[in-house]
Amino acid sequence: MKEKILLFLGADWDKSLLIGLPIALCVLVTLFLDFFGFEVPTALYVVDGLLILGAFLHFTITQGLVTYVFKRTGEALVVVMVIATLTFLLLRLVPGGPFDQEKALPPEVKANIEAKYKLNAPIYEQYFDYMAKLAQGDLGESYKYIGRPITDILAETLPSSVQLGIYALLISFLIGIPAGVYAASRHNTMADSLTMITAISGVALPSFLVAPLLILFFSFYLEWLPPALWEGPEYYILPIITLGVRPAAVIARLTRSSVLDVIRSDYIRTARAKGLSEMVILYKHVLKNSLIPVLTFSGPLVAGVLTGSFVIELIFAVPGMAKHLIQSVSNRDYPLILGTTLVFSLVLVFANLIVDLLYAYFDPRIKLT
Amino acid sequence: MSTGSTSAVIQSPSVSPSVPRKKPQSLWGDAIKRLKKNKAAVVSAYFVLLVCLVAIFAEQLAPYPFDIQDMSKILQGPTAENWLGTDSLGRDLFSRIIFGARMSMAVGIFTAVISLVIGVFVGAVAGWFGGKMDAVLMRFVDILYSVPTLVLLILVKVIFDSVQMFENPELKALTGITLALSVVGWVTLARVVRGQVLQVREMTYVEAARALGASGPWIVIRHVIPNIMGPIIVLLTYQIPSNILFESFLSFIGLGLQPPFSSWGVLANEGWRSLRTYPHLMIWPGVALFLAMLAFQLFGDGLRDAFDPQMKGKT
Secondary structure (H helix, E strand, O other), X not given: OHHHHHHHHOOOHHHHHHHHHHHHHHHHHHHHHHXXXXXXXXXXXXXXXXXXXXXXXXXHHHOOOHHHHHHHHHHHHHHHHHHXXXXXXXXXXXXXXXOOOOOOOOHHHHHHHHHHOOOOOOHHHHHHHHHHXXXXXXXXXXXXXXXXXXXXXXXXXXXXXXXXXXXXXXXXXXXXXXXXXXXXXXXXXXXXXXXXXXXXXXXXXXHHHHHHHHHHHHHHHOOOOOOOOOOOHHHHHXXXXXXXXXXXXXXXXXXXXXXXXXXXXXXXXXXXXXXXXXXXXXXXXXXXXXXXXXXXOHHHHHHHHHHHHHHHHHHOOOOOXXXXXXXXXXXXXXXXXXXXXXXHHHHXXXXXXXXXXXXXXXXXXXXXX | OOHHHXXXXXXXXXXXXXXXXXXXXXXXXXXHHHHHHOHXXXXXXXXXXXXXXHHHOHHHHOOOOOOOOOHHHOOOOOOOOOOOOEOOOOOEHHHHHHHHHHHHHHHHHHHHHXXXXXXXXXXXXXXXXXXXXXXXXXXXXXXXXXXXXXXXXXXXXXXXXXXXXXXXXHHHHHHHHHHHHHHHHHHHHHHHHHHHHHHHOOOHHHHHHHHOOOOHHHHHHHHHHHHOHHHHHHXXXXXXXXXXXXXXHHHHOOOOOOOOXXXXXXXXXXXXXXXXXXXXXXXXHHHHHHHHHHHHHXXXXXXXXXXXXXXXXXO
C-alpha cells in the first residue's frame, strides 16, 4: 500500500510529504476551528508548534544549517535593535510632544508629567533606559491610555491582525496558485487571457474600491454579511477577500510565468515522451519546480499584506493594531509607536528568514552560508 | 541547449535572430519598435499621458475649483451641472477627482524623480567602488528594507511636514508626503542599480574606457548609467503607481494629504464615512485610481517586455 501511494506521489515527494502532510493537516485544522469560532484546544496549538519546530530542527540539523540559523537570528535581532533605535530617534525629531494639548497644561503640571515619564532626562539616558527595559521584554506604559502596559495593548490587538493576515495569505495562495497553473496549462487561449486580465485588474484594484463594492453588494444589498467588526466567521469574509485580492492576483501572475518556464524544460519533454498524462505532468512534475519563484516572493508578500491591512482594518473596523498605530502617531504616544513598530519589524524580519530557509529546503541547489 | 533562447523565439516570433537586419538597431529603437506592437501597452501609454495632461491642466479642465463649497447643493447625485454629484460640503466631485489626479500624479512623479536621483547615486557608488563602501551602504539599505514601510512613511512624513520650503500651498502640502515616500522609495532603485553596475563594470567597453584614461566618475556617468537605463526606466514605471497607491493609503488613513486638498485617497477617505448613503463618493475616486494603476501596470509590463524580450510574461 505504502509503495503504491509513494508511486503515485512520486518517490521524491516521500520525505517532504511525510513531514509536510501532518503539519499542513494540523495547521489547517487549527485554522479551520479558529475561523469558525470553535474553541481551539491548547493541545492542538502545542502539537502545531512541536511539529513545526520538529521539522525545522530536522531540516536545520540534517542540512548543517544550525550555525546559519543562529547567525541569521542574531542578525535579525540586530536589525530589530537598529530599527528600534531609528524609530526612537525619529520620534524625538517629530515636532510636538506627547503632552502638548490645544489648551496648554500649566507648566508645573507638564513638568510633573514629563518627570514621571522621564521625558525631561537627556535623550541618551532615555534611550538607554528604554533599551534596557526592552531587553527584559518591557515595552513601557502608554502615555495616552494611562497606566496600560504596551504589551497588554499588543496582546489584545495582535490576534485579530494576525488572523486577518494569515487568512488573507492563505486564501491568496489557494486562489492564486491554481489560477496561475490553470492559465499556463491553457497558454494562449481565451481562458488564459481572461484569467490574466482578471489578475492584472486584481493587481491594480485599490482596496478602497474593492471594499465599498463588496460591502454595498453583500452587506447592504443582499444583507448576507456584516459590513464591519470582527466577531465571527461571517465577519471575517469580506476583510479577508479585500486584503487577499492583490496578493492572489500577483501570485497568479507569478505562478503562470513560472509554470510556462518549467513546461519548456527537458525533463518535462521526457515525461511527455514517457506517455504520462498531462495532469500527472502538471501537478507532479511542473508544479513543484515552478513554486520556487512563488516561494521567494512570499517575503515581499508578507510585507504587502502588512501594509494593506492598515486600510482594511480601518474600513472594516477590525480591532487590530492599525488603529493603535495610526492614533499613537497623532498622539505622539512614544511607547505605543515603538511597540507596534517593533512587532511589525519582527514579523517582517523573521518572515524573510523563514522564506530563505524554505527556499533552501525546496531547492537543494541553493546553498545557505 | 538553453531554454532562454527557445522561449524568446517562441514568445516573440517577430524577432528572428537568424535573419540579419539591414540596418543596425539601437537598444532604444528596438525597444520602441517592440513596444509599439503591444497594443495594451500603447493604449495604456496614451491613457497615462492623458492623466498627466489632465493633471497639468486641471484648472482649465475642471468645471469648478477643488475647494469651492456650495451649501445649496450638498450630497447630490449626478446632475447636468455636477456630473458625478457633490460631496458633503457641496463641492463638485468630478472637479475634485481631476484635481486629485494632479496631486496624486505629482506625488507619484516627484517621488520617482527624487528616489531616482538618490537611488542611482547610492547604487552606482556601492556597485562601482565595491568593498567596504558597498558593504556599509547595502547594509543600510537592507535595514531600511526591513522597516515596515507604512511606519517609516508616517514618521518621516510628520517630520518633513514641519519643514516649510514652499510658499505655494499646493507644493507645501506635497512636500512632506513626497519626501517621505522618497525616503522609502530610493532603496529599491539603489539595489537594482547596484546589481546592474556590478554586471556592467566588468564589460569590455568599460575596460576600454579605463585603458583610454577615463576617470571613474566619468565612466559611470558616460558609460555605465546609459547602459543600465532600460531596467531603471522599467522600475520607475512600476514605482510611480506604487507611490500613488501609498499616498492614497496614507491619505485614506488620514495621515497623508489633508483636505481641502484633493487626492484620490483623500476623496476615498471622505466618501468612506457616508458609504451607505452616498457610495458614489467613495467609488468614483476608487475607479479613477484603479484605471490609473491599471494603465501604469500594463505600460510597465509592455516596457519591460520591450527592453528585455526574454522576460516576457513574467511578473
